[in-house]
Amino acid sequence: MKKLIWMSYDLGLKGDYENLYDWLDSHQAKECGDNLAAFEFEFEHDLLKELAEDLKTKVQLDKANRIYVIYPYSDSPGSCMRRKGKFLFGKRKPAPWSGYATRYEEDIDDEE
Numbered sequence: 001m002k003k004l005i006w007m008s009y010d011l012g013l014k015g016d017y018e019n020l021y022d023w024l025d026s027h028q029a030k031e032c033g034d035n036l037a038a039f040e041f042e043f044e045h046d047l048l049k050e051l052a053e054d055l056k057t058k059v060q061l062d063k064a065n066r067i068y069v070i071y072p073y074s075d076s077p078g079s080c081m082r083r084k085g086k087f088l089f090g091k092r093k094p095a096p097w098s099g100y101a102t103r104y105e106e107d108i109d110d111e112e
Contacts, residue, residue: 006070016060066090
């Protein structure tokens with residue numbers, strides 16, 4: 001099977017970008033903005049497992065590297081196809097925009 005995947009990557013300053021770019025090019029990935037690519041990935045049984053294994057064979061990854069994918073899935077055969085996101089490598093960290101929004105708290109007076 002083939003599925004369209006969006007992949008966001010953050011390998012830090014010393015990441016293995018050369019091999020990642022080679023991997024993306026070999027999958028005919030399209031550039032979709034800074035550190036974001038879209039490509040079709042062919043797999044046999046388990047999309048995420050096979051995608052992660054394929055990346056690990058070509059790209060040197062360490063614990064600081066992050067790769068997030070958005071992929072199609074359905075709850076059951078014949079059901080509507082939806083999109084889901086997951087970190088293949090790494091994990092979520094605090095957003096750089098955290099704390100920018102102004103929040104107003106309503107004053108509540110307890111009067112009896």
